[in-house]
Amino acid sequence: MADEGKNRVLMRIADALERLAPPPAQPVDLGAGDAFFWDDAGAKVIEPFDSIDIDLLTGIDTQKARLLDNSSRHASGHAAHDVLLWGSRGMGKSALSKSVVRALQIQGQDIALVETASDQLAKLPALFDLLAREKRRFILFIDDIGFAEGSSEPRMLRSMLEGGASQRPGNVRLYVTSNRRHIVPRQMSEQDDPINPRDAVDDQLALSDRFGLRLGFHAASQDDYLAIITRYAAAHGLIFEREDALLWAKKRGSRSGRVAWQYIVELAGRTGKPLA
Template sequence: MADQGDPLARIADALERIAGGRAASPDWRAAPAYVWDAAGGRAVAALDAPRLELLKGIDAQRDAVAANVARLARGHAAHDMLLWGARGMGKSALVRASVVSAQESASAALALVQAGTDALETLPRLFAALGPVQRSFLVFIDDLGFSEEDSVGPRHLRSWLEGGVEARPTNVRLAVTANRRAIVPRQASEQDDPINPRDAVDDKLALADRFGLSLGFHNCSQDDYLAIVAAYCDEYGLDRDEADALEWARRRGARSGRTAWQYVVELAGRAGRAL
């Protein structure tokens, strides 16, 4: 390693980073959140998330995730989490909101690290960087899914979660969101194996079983949708009309937390307000 006290060495290091030879390593103790990709990590100055109280229609999931993240922040035993199910029902927002809530009492105790799905192969390098740091980290992989042909990715993830030589360190837990519980697509033909019809199915479900906390999210009812709209409108001082809110959802063919938020953005725009 070059002598970091040598000005020429520092210049050489900077030129190497500019040329793409080596990414600068962030200060893993300084920021509330980070982004990790194949090139390395970078700090995020502020973590944007709604207040936990605004996440309506997912009360049980909200309480479970927030409690688990709070344990991690305190250095207590905590689960890896799989949040699966309907799009737009607040899975990723809940992860971020839970981290922000935990940071309110001890900001230096916990950080969120969002890793892109294209950076999965580099996670062992991330784990090696985070392991020695005196801080807890929640590594967040949003909207994860593997193709039917990908047998390597799921096996790596199983290894990171439990028992492999590249398993994440004790101060790191994973939070993954996905559209399906099994993460990998399943076909009915998987059960037609004449030798052992459950092997293929069990192998894919075993990935979900590695998560200590697995929570399903489902499309919300009309009442839940209106409750989400009401909570956001009350938060931002916006007038609302239930019939208009329902028509907005009908035109989009979905009732979800995301649809409710988009309606609130529309209301703010109509009122000449910023959010």
């Protein structure tokens, strides 16, 4: 009888714990939704999918046209490149990657963005298996990628881009941002290494070579910086003074699209206006 009583108590405890536990997460439908984030726990819908209106992105017209054209080809099922967007911080690499996908969605194209972190590279084959089952097209976006010296991840990524067993499926293209043109930093010691120094350099450059389209983003000139602010200000009904905008950039030690947007936030705050 004592054992029977214990069992009843244990069953009640188990029932209580089951009620307290959250229900298991339902698999995300990758065939619907505009954008997703993927990590160890699986895919999650990014809702709402916030991106800057592509027409507001200023000072990067060439990069914008080329990335939009490549993305449109991919969305239409035509041949398209994996893309490396490299260069100065805050000049719109990430914003443009997201904005082109959103622009195509507004046009009615069945394409979605899947964002993941660079520390998930080893697990990307599992994601590729999921995406390959879908009929729609995907842009796999990896922001601010970088590798520790001696890491095997650059070779892993090279394999995914071209020629490896874990190569990304045909309905997926990788859009990767980096502050460095060749992604992996080159060390001065390479020039002094007597053992095949050229091989070491070639091994590093081979990764960036896997991207069929490489778009450079450079620091904004003063005119570009003011043009960015002018367009943002017009879109949000704000008035600014040229010298005030330049002083804002001077205090931050740089001119970029990010600094320009931060100035717009400051300007809107001063005048008591919200920004959507």
